[in-house]
């Protein structure tokens with residue numbers, strides 16, 4: 001497929017590698033990983049996608065006014081200038097169609113874009129979460145709680161886009177770059193959508209972390225399970241667990257799973273996801289991963305396997321130190337940033353954990369990002 005994205009020349013910045021053939025993108029990622037991680041253990045070939053298009057299940061678009069008309073689209077890179085359009089090559093096609101339908105429904109309600117300087121208008125952003133079945137959760141973000149005509153909006157949107165399974169109104173009065181605020185009101189449906197990963201069903205709400213590429217996430221999680229090599233008896237910690245996906249995938253092959261996550265909405269989703277899937281041996285706690293690990297180490301918890309899947313910034317020296325004091329046989333570290341992974345693997349090796357192999361999975365074609373899993377094995381002294 002050729003680069004036919006109009007925003008590529010207008011520079012939304014979402015896919016900087018679009019002009020590079022996909023095999024060449026994978027080769028570049030491989031070289032970078034080899035340079036950063038090859039000194040610790042073998043780096044396996046990056047597992048790419050057969051069809052690296054329309055994989056993203058999440059879209060964030062912003063509203064603006066152009067010649068008196070409401071428009072919606074991505075920001076031009078590093079700016080707050082909206083590039084109108086809904087034809088992204090990375091987003092699921094259902095999300096592109098939904099963006100167009102949201103815009104039409106908002107125009108039919110005569111809504112206008114929020115103007116930060118004048119404090120006028122109502123619409124800031126729209127966030128879409130899609131499932132593999134093609135259902136979509138729509139979250140409209142406004143600066144205040146008033147959204148007159150929201151019933152008409154829901155009716156118009158549902159008519160245009162019957163696959164929309166939920167509509168949420170999020171209120172974000174802050175002047176920061178955060179898209180979503182803390183207050184929400186469900187306008188239509190259950191306020192979340194259900195997706196299937198590795199045979200389990202997961203509810204996703206607007207504010208929870210959920211991997212953006214479901215096909216490749218299955219490759220990632222299956223690899224993580226293989227590296228964890230669970231026998232059915234182990235105590236497993238899933239740190240930075242989000243909505244519980246990794247821990248719940250591990251639960252049927254573990255004795256017990258303890259999931260740790262800082263975002264309360266994600267923890268609520270994780271608990272509901274365990275119930276939804278009939279998982280009885282998983283518990284989820286809302287806590288900072290470092291604080292939880294330090295306390296667990298003080299209480300002499302001895303997990304057999306620890307999964308770590310931190311955000312881009314990686315884990316912390318204190319968290320890694322506490323994990324090492326608990327002395328699990330295996331640590332399976334899932335990372336979306338090779339630089340912080342290299343830093344943390346070096347820390348683990350000082351604490352007696354040897355990297356066995358790195359398995360990279362390309363969750364983000366046409367971007368510079370790549371996901372990598374490493375198995376760290378405790379060395380016997």
Ligand SMILES: C[S@@+](CC[C@H](N)C(=O)[O-])C[C@H]1O[C@@H](n2cnc3c(N)ncnc32)[C@H](O)[C@@H]1O
Nearest residue numbers: 209211240241242261262263288289309310311
């Ligand atoms: C890369 S996501 C991984 C989520 C999950 N494992 C998955 O595959 O969907 C990282 C998660 O860590 C959470 N997080 C970030 N900092 C944290 C911290 N200090 N303690 C606990 N959780 C944290 C985020 O809210 C997010 O859900």
